[in-house]
Amino acid sequence: MTGTIYVLNGPNLNLLGKRQPEIYGSETLADVEAATKSQAESHGLDVRFLQSNAEYQLIDWIHEAREKAVAIVINPAAYTHTSVAILDALNTFEGPVIEVHISNVHKREEFRHHSFVSLRADGVIAGCGTQGYLLAIDRVARLTAAAN
Numbered sequence: 001m002t003g004t005i006y007v008l009n010g011p012n013l014n015l016l017g018k019r020q021p022e023i024y025g026s027e028t029l030a031d032v033e034a035a036t037k038s039q040a041e042s043h044g045l046d047v048r049f050l051q052s053n054a055e056y057q058l059i060d061w062i063h064e065a066r067e068k069a070v071a072i073v074i075n076p077a078a079y080t081h082t083s084v085a086i087l088d089a090l091n092t093f094e095g096p097v098i099e100v101h102i103s104n105v106h107k108r109e110e111f112r113h114h115s116f117v118s119l120r121a122d123g124v125i126a127g128c129g130t131q132g133y134l135l136a137i138d139r140v141a142r143l144t145a146a147a148n
């Protein structure tokens, strides 16, 4: 393995596949974790897949990623639209950051159209369902290969 990607998931994503399948699909977060790890493995990369409902925990993992990760893939969930603290933490990370949203946030309520995290993200994927995580892994593989 040539590096670890931190895949971070924000509040309520632990309910994936259990509520609102019309918006977020029927795969569980455990399914997404397995698919993401397998995609990363195909590129010779490793994944640390994490979810928390607490803003401070996501920030602590971003700090940890500064020492341990080659890239961050993050679905900050509702914190996307509210958290300057997560943006500030991501701004301290030196590698690629890809922001993922399962739903197309631009087709939804106005308050979901603004993302603090997009001010730092090198790429943003929205509306591709849980496949967005796999696309993000492919993008990280391309960016980290280009950097080496």
Ligand code: CA2
Residues within 6 Å of the ligand: 011, 012, 013, 014, 015, 016, 017, 018, 019, 020, 024, 075, 076, 077, 078, 079, 080, 100, 101, 102, 103, 104, 105, 112
């Ligand atoms: O589309 C996305 O991935 C979002 O980041 C999901 C967030 C939402 O606040 C963002 O605007 C867009 C919500 C995550 C809630 O996840 C659930 C999953 C299943 C059932 C209920 C909530």
